Amino acid sequence: MKKSSKPYLKKRTNLSWLLDFRLKAYKAWLKMEEPSWATLEYQKIDFQNISYFSAPKAALNSLDEVDPEILKTYEKLGISLEEQKLLAGVAVDAVFDSVSIKTTYQEELEKLGIIFCSISEASQKYPDLLKKYMASVVPVRDNYFACLNSAVFTDGSFVYIPPNVTCPMELSTYFRINALNTGQFERTIIIADENSYVSYNEGCSAPTRDESQLHAAVVELIILKDAKIKYSTIQNWYPGDKNGKGGIYNFVTKRAKCLGDNSKVSWTQVETGSLITWKYPSCILKGDNSVGEFYSVAITSKRQQADTGSKMIHIGKNTKSTIISKGISALRGVNSYRGLVRVSKNAKNARNYSACDSLLIGNTCSANTYPYHDVKNASSIVEHEATTSKISDEQLFFLKQRGINEENAVSMIVNGFCKEVLQELPMEFAVEAKALLDLTLEGSVI
C-alpha cells in the first residue's frame, strides 16, 4: 500500500478534487498510529496485505447483467434484488464488493427530489453537495481508521432529502463482503435538509471465510433545522469459528451532526457479528433543542470482542441525549461499553440519560463498562445507570418447568433483556434481529 499508492488511488477517480482528498488523507494516515486504548485483543493488521479494491468489471445497467453467482448469493440470503423490488416500500442500494450494482426505486425518489445513489455517482452528478458535506462530520484526520477510509474508500451510499420532504419508504443498503481478503472501506453520507425525515436501514452479512478481513467504514449524518434521521443497523458479519479464525475486524466511525435547531438523530444498532467490533455511533448536538439517541444491542459469543458505545457532545442549549446500551456475553465473548457524554460551557439545560446493562451467560465471558463524563455547564443534568446480571439457573428452570426448552428459554430471557432497543427497530428489522440473536447464541448454553 505504501509504495506506488498514487496510481492506485488514481484508479478510483478521475476527479482531481477527490484525488487530492484521498492523497491528503493518505499522507496524514502514514503519520498516524493505530489506536490501542480499546479493550480488544487481536493480531496486528498487516495493511500491506489487504486488498483495497475489488469490483465487478463493468458498470451494469440492469439485473440481467449481474453476475449470476452474485444473484445466487443474494437469493441464499433471501434478499434477491428481484424480491427486494417487490417488497413494499423498500429501495435498495446494494453494495457488493464495495461497488454499487443496482439502485431501485430511483425514479420514485427522484420525483420528490430525494437523492439516493452511490458515492461515485454523486461525485459525478452532485459534486457540490458532496464536497460541502464529505468529511464535515468526520474530519479526515479524525482517527486512524477514518483516515485510512478517507484515503482508500471504494464507494458507498449518498442520500439527500430536500427541505420539507418526508421520505416515503425505508431506505436500505445491504453490504456484502464477498471477495477473498477484501478490505471494505465504505462511506455513507446522509443529509436531511430542513424539516425533512428519513429512516435508513443498514444490514450486513458475510459468507464463511478463512482469512480475517478488515472493515473500516465511515458514516456521516447531517441534520438541518427541524429535520430527523433514524439510522438502524443490523451487523452480522462472520464472527469466525469457535476460535475466532476467519472473523471480520470491524472498525467503524459513525457520527451525526445535528446542525440545525430542533433537529433529531436516532441510532439503533444490533451488533451480532464480527470477531472484533470497534464502533461508537455519536451525536454532535449543535443546534438548540436538538436530540440525540443511541440504542444498542451487542452480543459477543465464541471469541468475539466488542468495544462499542456512543459519544454525545452537547453544544446547543436544551439539547437532550439518551443512551440505552445492552451488552450480552456468552462463551468466551468480551463486551465493553465505552461512552462519552460531554456538555460544553454554553449548553444550558442539557440533559443526558445513559443506561448500560450487561447480561452474562455462563462463567467464561466478561463485560466492562467505561462511561466518561465531561460536564462544563452547571445547569445540565447527566445521569448514568449500569447493571450487570447473569441469566440465572432459577430463571431457566422456571421456564423449563413451564414446558419451554432450554434454547427457547434463553432466547426469551435475552429478547426480554433487549426489548427496549429492539422496539426501536423498523418492523422488518426487528424480526430479523430476533432471529439473529437466537442464531448468535445457538449452543452458548452448556
Add this chain to the structure above:
Amino acid sequence: MLEIKNLYVSIEKNDILKDFSLSIKAGEVHALMGTNGTGKSTLVKSIAGHFECNITQGEMTYNNKNLRELDPNERANEGIFLSFQNPVEIEGVNNSYFLKTALNAKRVYNKQEELDGLEFLKELKTKLKEYKMDNSLLKRDLNAGFSGGEKKRNELIQVMMLSPDLILLDEIDSGLDIDAIKTVAQVINSMLDGKRSLLMITHYDRLLQLIKPDFVHVLKDGKIAQSGDHTLAEELDEKGFEGLGLHNDKNN
C-alpha cells in the same frame, strides 16, 4: 400416576431425602406437612427435575415413564406442574407471551397444532371467565415487580392454562390473606375433576379445610413419618409437630 420408591436426594452434599417412598394415584389429593428443613420442597423439586437436586438412589416414575430420564421441560409437557414458593421475575418478557409460548410448547409436545395469537386470547378469556380471574397481570412482564400475592395469582393463571395432570403446590398459601387463599382453593377445587392429582405442601390447616386432602403425610428427617387422613392435619394444628413427636430431630 406417580410412584416414588426408596428415593435418596442430596443438595450440595447434604442428604435431604432418605429412603422416601410415595404413591399418588389419578384423582388423589395429597398434603405434605412437616417442620422446616425436612425435605418437602426438595421432594417437589426432585419430581420437577430441579438442577440442585442430586438423586443418588431410588426410582421415580410418572405414568410408567422413568422421570429421571426426562428433562424438566419434558416432565412439564408430560403434565407435571410445580407452583413455586417464590416464582422468579423475568424482566422484558411479557406475561401473556410467556404463557402462549408455554402452552404451545405443550401442544407441540403432544402433537397438537400451535395456537395463534387470536386463538390463544380466546382460550385465555374462556379460562379466566371459568375460574373468575381477571387479566390485569397478563399485560405486565413475567412476575416483574409483582407483589407476593400477585405472583401466586399468576401461578394460578399458569396452572389453569396449562391444565396439568399432576399439580405440585409448594406453599401456595404462604404470605396470602384469607381472601387470596379462598381464590386459590376455588381455582384448584374446580380443577379437581377426579382425574387430576394434587400434592400440596403447607404449614397450615387453613388451606386443607378449603381443599380437602385424601391423604396427609408428615415428613420427618427425609422420609414420611406418619400418614393419615384430614384428621392428622387437624391434630397437628392443635398440638404442633413437637406435640406429636414429628419435629425434625436434626433441627432441634
